[in-house]
Amino acid sequence: MAAAMPWNARVLTLYPAMFPGPLGQSLAGRALVEGRWSLTAVDIRDFARDKHRTVDDTPCGGGPGMVMRPDVLATAIDETLAGAGSAAAEQPLIYFSPRGRRLDQALVHEVKAAGGATLICGRFEGVDERLLQARPVVEVSLGDFVLSGGEIAAYALIDAVVRLLPGVMGAEESGTEESFADGLLEYPQYTRPQMWEGRAVPEVLLSGHHERIAAWRREMAEKITAERRPDLWERYRRRKPAAKD
Structure with missing residues (x-):
């Protein structure tokens, strides 16, 4: 080929x-x-x-x-x-x-x-x-x-x-789990140390429960988009019911 x-x-x-x-x-x-x-x-x-x-x-x-x-x-x-x-x-x-x-x-x-x-x-x-x-x-x-x-x-x-071309990003999901990939801004990201300047990594991210983590990330992405980009949020909100059908 x-x-x-x-x-x-x-x-x-x-x-x-x-x-x-x-x-x-x-x-x-x-x-x-x-x-x-x-x-x-x-x-x-x-x-x-x-x-x-x-x-x-x-x-x-x-x-x-x-x-x-x-x-x-x-x-x-x-x-x-x-x-x-x-x-x-x-x-x-x-x-x-x-x-x-x-x-x-x-x-x-x-x-x-x-x-x-x-x-x-x-x-x-x-x-x-x-x-x-x-x-x-x-x-x-x-x-x-x-x-x-x-x-x-x-x-x-x-x-x-x-960065969207095949083989460019380090992980295939990197191009899909980021801002604007589904009409939302990206959820917050955390890494080590678990506690820094009195601020902890959200407990759900340390749970190992993938469904709970995914739900939390979706919730945070929706919250941030609604607060910071009402134009994006309105477009996403209009599409959201149809996406669930």
């Missing part, structure tokens, strides 16, 4: 030296060395049309900052996809933007299942709107804040995907 193709991230950026960066360390770094995923960092400036390698221009209508040119960026996208094989054209083309769909675990699973993704890291005031209309771009937001560029968002998405 032929080996499965590794999940591939193609990152279009003005700063290719930022990659792999932190993705070259820890779980993601080891998985990269093992060939469980691959990374291609593409320098957008390589597709500029002048000797100064210009990728941006002033915004039409005036205003501060600069805007990334659609012609340069479109060429970077098209040539990158053309060189990546036919499967790449069917995989997500993601541009990181505060206007986009919020990055959550459901989206991470979608990107993982696609087998790879092409990630556009914007800079300056963003990219020309016509580029977003002319290519099948999905805008994705890391949260309600502004970064200097999309590279840090790309780190976050890639890391979230890579």
